[in-house]
Amino acid sequence: MEHTNPSGNDAKATPAEFAIWLRDQLERRDYDLRPRGGGQSRFAEDSGLSSGTVSRMLNNQGAQDIRVLETLANALGLPLPEVLVAAGILSRAELAAVQNPAPRPEGPLTAEQAAAELGINNPDDVEHFVATTEFLKRRRAKNRKGRTAEN
Structure with missing residues (x-):
């Protein structure tokens, strides 16, 4: 995965960082994103996303809808x-924690462990x-x- 946060820390990427990342991804795939280049409209058509959604993502407004992001990934x-x-x-870090959860203790959790989790x-x-x-x-x-007792 490419690093999307230029500050170098593990904070979540901003909408502006996402726009830069998406622009780079589209240009690598030969979508011409210059004014009147047609790449933005062509990508919207190719991806099945609306032109407005693609425009918002490229104009630092981000994307929060998982269906949009799944369509984008595909x-x-x-x-x-x-x-x-x-x-x-x-x-x-959150992705790594989900992909590689910490080992669970053997047996059932105590109430205190469950509360902490x-x-x-x-x-x-x-x-x-x-x-x-x-x-x-x-x-x-x-x-x-x-x-x-009933049985």
Whole structure:
């Protein structure tokens, strides 16, 4: 994947960076993007995107609709994740985390681990989350005992 963020950090790409990236991708594919070059209209027709959508993307207005980005990826013959990074939907770090998740501990998660994975960090919220999960575990155990006694 090409780097789309010129600052060199792992922030998400901006609409202006996406426009530069898209312009480069189209020019590499011989779409003439000069005024009256016809490349923008030709790409819109070839890709199935509207001329207005292509124009907005090339004029620093970005693209957030996943269907548009998927159509763009298909038209360019690029993997969707590359386009999502270029469009600033994902940073490289976020993409890497999705593609290579951290190994999970063996066995079931504790309530505290689940809270952390869900981003629940406030101690009061963690305590409430743990209490709720403990209540639900007791209720499930009670329901299982009731069904066993009936059989």
